[in-house]
Amino acid sequence: MRPFDWLVVVVYLVWIVYDGLRRSKGTDKVDGYFLANRSLPWWAVGLSVMATQMSAVTIVGTTGQAYLTGLRFIQFYLGLPLAMIILSLTVVPFFTRAKVYTAYEYLERRFDVRTRSLASFLFLMGRASALGVTLAAPAVVMSTILGWSLPVTVFAICVPMIFYTTIGGVQAVAWTDVKQMFIVVFGMSAAVVILLMGIFQHATFTQALHLAGATGRLQAIDFRFDLRETYTFWSGMIGGLFLMLSYFGCDQSQVQRYLTAKSIDEARQSLMMSAFVKIPLQLLILTTGVLVFVFYLFQAPPMLFNRAYDARVARSAQAPAYAALQHDFDAEIATRGAAAGRSDRTAFLESDARVKDIRAKAVGVVKEATGDERYNDVNYVFPTFITTQMPVGLVGLMIAAIFAAAMSASGGELNALATATVIDFYRRHFVTKATDSHYLMVSKAATMGWGLFACVVAMYAANQGSLIEVVNRYGSFFYGSLLGVFVLAIMTKRATARGAFYGLITGMVVVLIVAFTTPIAFLWHNLIGTVVVVVAGMAISMFEAPAPARSV
């Protein structure tokens, strides 16, 4: 990082915080603080919806995954467009007309307070854990680049984010999200241009595609029906559909985005924006990862992208073994590059397999030397490319984009955590009759409290494999069950409060058993959770007298 890059990072971050605060007018009441007085235009809500989902985890983790395995992660999003249509037809008009602050408020109107409290509690636990991971991704990047310790880096990201979210509420979050989306799309597009310019010095576009394709990295769609396989067409279309329905329909961090829209139509249009743009945007990010792979066929990559332990390994008893692997790696990279250059497919694939093997052995040596069994370098691939290959100014912009992505995605989640805490618990159970200014003060305290909690979780989440998967796995433990209880609430008249409550618990228990005792991939947990809650909930309800019709 050169001084000009630092200047870009600092100017961008100061502008983000300043503009977020400047736009936070009307947040002196709870309605303004949590729902922006239901005044935001569809395009701002739409960008905010996408920005809250597309965090720094997406930029750092997804590109790393595409570098290693290719485009197949796109299948994770296949259910999203259909989910957006279903939600646009069902819960969006429902929640907007009900004038609720949280999705879980509706569950009390339909069932009872304990179902609302349990659903909100599940959201708080799951989202708070995921928020820590969302913050950990850029912390990993920056700690590597700057040589800072992880706690220092986490706090460097958290402090400004907590500051503008606490003071500016949902409006600061939404307008920060809008800027983030523009800067991320611009930054990723710039990275693609730089990558292509580098690749074209050694290969044509068609050659590049054949090289990536030969290693299977362009095999985006897998039609095999295998429940153990994480990303297939079926897991994405079915499991992913249920995950997206649950995430965008029952997770307060998303529901709150479209509750800020001016009208039902504007809320629906904001979801349609995601339906149109999300998959192409993810393809852009995944393609960037694949292009990084092709780029490093012609430029020597580091043996391992995560250099955090270089010094420790050099001082350890494994140093000679590591040096020997480095020697083999350098020779093999030259062999692979030559094979790629002359388009010798067989020699290229054989050499690529040996490179993989050497990298795996090097990871083993690092683990042995450091005792860090969770060591991996998935999330370091793209940051390494940014800092070593991109031109001055763009490096700063990309780092700023990663920083801003972490802050805006986390800001939305923080705001939602505070909303659920205050509306579903504090105002509902503890202080039921107080002034608006009292609740506003408590809301700001809750925002700050959750922010500090997330910082602590982030420090422990930094090295848990591919970060994007960690976030999605956390979610899949409870998302399907939450969706199930909303299906009971909205789609059935026969379901009773007791049925919904015990159905939700049954769904959670079954998903946990499935997750820990079977090899079924996590996307399917969403479907299982939903089905179990609906079936169990309806079965329990059948033993009771139907509840009298209520106005919700």
Added chain:
Amino acid sequence: MKHADQSDMTGTYVKVIALEVAILAALWIFGRMFS
């Protein structure tokens, strides 16, 4: 059910589905061409 406070978005939904089908087909063909 038709409501006064929301408009018909069927055309938008059809376009969303059509775009996804087109992307899926393109990705599948692309994967076959360069494998």
